Amino acid sequence: MVEQSIHNQPFLVAEDLSAVGTMSLGVAIPILAALGVPTAVLPTQVLSTQTEGFGTPAKQFSPTWLTATIAHWQQEHIQLSGGLIGYVGQIELLKQLAKLVVSQQVQPLIVDPVMGDDGALYPGLTTAYVTVMQQLVTHADVITPNWTEAHLLTGTKMTAEQPDQAAISAMLSALATLCGEHTRVVITGIPGNDTILTAYQNGQTQRTVSTPRRPGHFYGSGDVFAALLSVALMRQVNFDTAVAIAVKGDTIALDQTSEAGYQRRFGMQLSQLLTWLTQKVATNLDSTC
Numbered sequence: 635m636v637e638q639s640i641h642n643q644p645f646l647v648a649e650d651l652s653a654v655g656t657m658s659l660g661v662a663i664p665i666l667a668a669l670g671v672p673t674a675v676l677p678t679q680v681l682s683t684q685t686e687g688f689g690t691p692a693k694q695f696s697p698t699w700l701t702a703t704i705a706h707w708q709q710e711h712i713q714l715s716g717g718l719i720g721y722v723g724q725i726e727l728l729k730q731l732a733k734l735v736v737s738q739q740v741q742p743l744i745v746d747p748v749m750g751d752d753g754a755l756y757p758g759l760t761t762a763y764v765t766v767m768q769q770l771v772t773h774a775d776v777i778t779p780n781w782t783e784a785h786l787l788t789g790t791k792m793t794a795e796q797p798d799q800a801a802i803s804a805m806l807s808a809l810a811t812l813c814g815e816h817t818r819v820v821i822t823g824i825p826g827n828d829t830i831l832t833a834y835q836n837g838q839t840q841r842t843v844s845t846p847r848r849p850g851h852f853y854g855s856g857d858v859f860a861a862l863l864s865v866a867l868m869r870q871v872n873f874d875t876a877v878a879i880a881v882k883g884d885t886i887a888l889d890q891t892s893e894a895g896y897q898r899r900f901g902m903q904l905s906q907l908l909t910w911l912t913q914k915v916a917t918n919l920d921s922t923c
């Protein structure tokens with residue numbers, strides 16, 4: 635069973651709500667709900683579509699609403715059991731969230747520094763944004779950059795070459811140095827030989843997990859990964875198992891999405907992942923508690 639205290643302490647999820655393109659909050663809410671973790675949802679921006687696939691989206695964001703929401707939670711003594719920060723897309727909001735996680739001591743804090751892919755920043759984001767993100771990750775207990783974001787955070791140039799184990803290891807160490815010793819680092823989407831690698835560092839231990847590469851780009855797969863890792867950690871599984879759940883769950887969503895045959899820019903297919911979570915993962919977690 636989910637611990638009773640979690641029910642009175644929602645888990646913060648701060649990322650965009652993209653009306654079209656199933657990603658960000660659109661994937662985090664069902665994934666957390668599938669394993670019984672209640673959420674406090676902060677839409678950092680409301681967008682007509684995700685930002686990469688459809689031209690310039692209509693955007694709405696409100697630092698005023700964010701401030702008022704946080705003040706209201708404080709007034710109601712709503713405590714957070716932890717939090718996940720994903721795509722924010724706006725420097726002021728990023729700074730506000732950094733203040734929130736410090737003042738509310740949000741812990742565990744998972745930061746997915748969503749800001750780029752395939753070697754480039756996402757549309758509308760700047761190097762100033764990267765600088766603020768470099769500060770935010772120092773507050774994180776776990777970070778989940780993809781290979782591009784790992785380079786942006788560490789200020790290293792990305793090359794077209796496939797990294798060898800030494801390069802992956804050096805990147806994990808550089809990120810751990812940037813964030814601080816308390817932060818566990820997980821790098822997703824590392825190009826391998828017909829494979830995609832996920833590498834992570836937990837204390838002194840580094841590990842790499844390999845999955846077959848599926849052709850093409852999957853919008854929202856990193857958001858699915860971060861939500862899965864968050865929910866597994868909130869259900870108290872150990873770090874190695876949490877990464878294994880996130881890798882396997884993302885693979886299920888990627889397989890379904892790649893077989894679905896519709897345009898990728900519409901985001902991730904989740905139904906098979908949700909079935910796996912509720913029928914397999916939840917049952918295992920409940921029987922071990």
Ligand code: PXL
Pocket residue numbers: 650652657658681683684685686687721748756853854855856857
């Ligand atoms: O999946 C990352 C992501 C999240 N949120 C928005 C995005 C993207 C990637 O393009 O556009 C709004």
